[in-house]
Amino acid sequence: MKFKNTQVFNFEGALRGMRNPKNSWAKSDSKCAVDGSYIIGNNDMALAKALIHGGSEHRKFLRQIFVSVDITAPLYWWKEFDTYKIGTVANSTSTMHKLVSSPITIDCFETDDYHENLYKASGYGGMVDEPHRFVSLTIIFLEGLRKQYLETKDKRYWKELIRWLPESWLQTRTVTMNYENLLSICKQRRAHKLNEWSGLDDPTKPNFIAWARTLPYASEFIFQDEVDE
Numbered sequence: 001m002k003f004k005n006t007q008v009f010n011f012e013g014a015l016r017g018m019r020n021p022k023n024s025w026a027k028s029d030s031k032c033a034v035d036g037s038y039i040i041g042n043n044d045m046a047l048a049k050a051l052i053h054g055g056s057e058h059r060k061f062l063r064q065i066f067v068s069v070d071i072t073a074p075l076y077w078w079k080e081f082d083t084y085k086i087g088t089v090a091n092s093t094s095t096m097h098k099l100v101s102s103p104i105t106i107d108c109f110e111t112d113d114y115h116e117n118l119y120k121a122s123g124y125g126g127m128v129d130e131p132h133r134f135v136s137l138t139i140i141f142l143e144g145l146r147k148q149y150l151e152t153k154d155k156r157y158w159k160e161l162i163r164w165l166p167e168s169w170l171q172t173r174t175v176t177m178n179y180e181n182l183l184s185i186c187k188q189r190r191a192h193k194l195n196e197w198s199g200l201d202d203p204t205k206p207n208f209i210a211w212a213r214t215l216p217y218a219s220e221f222i223f224q225d226e227v228d229e
Contacts, residue, residue, distance in 0.1 A: 001071075001072060001073050001074075001077070001110065001112060001196050001205070001206040001207065002070075002071070002072040002073075002206060003069055003070070003071055003206065003211045004069070004070040004072075005068070005069060005070045005174075006067070006068070006069045006211075006214075006215070007067070007068045007069070008065065008066070008067050008215055008216050009065075009066055009068075010064055010065055010066050011030075011038035011040070011065055011216070011217075012030070012032065012038055013064060014061045014062070014064035014065045015028065015030055015040065015044050015048070015061065016028070017060075017061055017064060018044070018047060018048065018051065018061035019044075019047070024047075027043050027047075028041070028043065028044055029041025029042060029043045029044060030044045037216070038216070040217060045220065048061070048220070048221065049220065049224065052183075052221065052224050053224070056180065059180065060180075062178065062179040062180040062183060062221060063087065063178045063179070063180045064178065065178055065179040065221070066176060066177075066178050067176065067177050067178065067179070067182065067215065068174065068175070068176045069174070069175055069211075070172060070173070070174050070175075071172065071173055071175055072170050072171070072172040073110070073170065073171065073173075073196060074109070074110035074167060074168045074169060074170055074171075074196070075165075075166075075167045075168070075169050075171060076167040076168065076194075077110075077194065077196045077197070078092075078171060078173070079167075080194070080197075084177075084181060084184075084185055086181075087177060087178055087180065087181045088175060088176065088177040088181055089175070089176045089177075090173040090174065090175045090176075091173060091174050092171055092172065092173040092174075093171055093172045093173070095162070095165070095169070095171065099146070099158075099161060099162070099165070100146050100149055100150060100158065100161070103143060103146075104139055104142045104143040104146055105139065105143075106135070106139060108169060108170055109166065109168040109169060109170060110168045110169075110170055110196075111168075112195070112196075112202075112205045112206070113195050113201060113202055113205060138166065141164070142161060142164065142165065145157050145158075145160050145161040145164075146161055149161065179215075179221050179222060182212055182215070182218075182222050183221070183222050185208070185212075186208075186209055186212050186222055186223065187225070189208065189209065190209055195207060196208065197209060
């Protein structure tokens with residue numbers, strides 16, 4: 001799993017709008033730093049925290065803090081991410097159009113937390129002592145279908161390649177969302193059994209929650225409940 005090209009923007013607009021309901025702009029004490037970052041002052045932070053505590057109907061300013069990021073993740077993770085349709089947009093690399101354009105190798109699959117010993121423990125036929133052979137045969141099979149399609153242009157090979165492509169296949173999507181989306185996602189997925197979400201099994205591996213914690217003012221705006229605790 002990878003997170004690249006992260007951009008966060010519109011803190012200034014979001015916090016300005018946060019003060020519109022009571023026309024309290026004169027109390028704002030936030031500013032842009034020389035390096036382009038946005039420094040939230042004590043007055044604005046106090047109001048922001050109060051609105052966050054007030055619930056989703058009061059913290060509308062979070063919906064105006066936007067995030068863009070390129071996420072490379074396995075298909076089984078993307079299926080779960082697709083649950084979050086409201087407020088998120090994603091453009092993905094096309095499995096349908098680009099699957100056959102490059103050789104299929106082990107690097108095309110999610111292996112961050114791959115455990116060879118589990119194959120032996122599963123008692124899988126004659127391959128219990130050769131877990132790498134099972135993985136290698138899968139890749140050889142898929143690469144063979146890809147080559148046959150390129151040579152013959154027979155779409156039946158392409159269809160079989162799509163049919164048997166494992167859920168661990170890595171796909172990259174450029175995702176846009178906002179801090180309100182992130183607050184909801186992180187609250188729901190913080191203790192998820194998939195390491196790609198929570199990092200609970202191995203926090204050294206890339207995961208969504210760890211990435212979210214790197215965003216500006218994440219502890220105050222996205223993980224405020226942890227600060228309260």
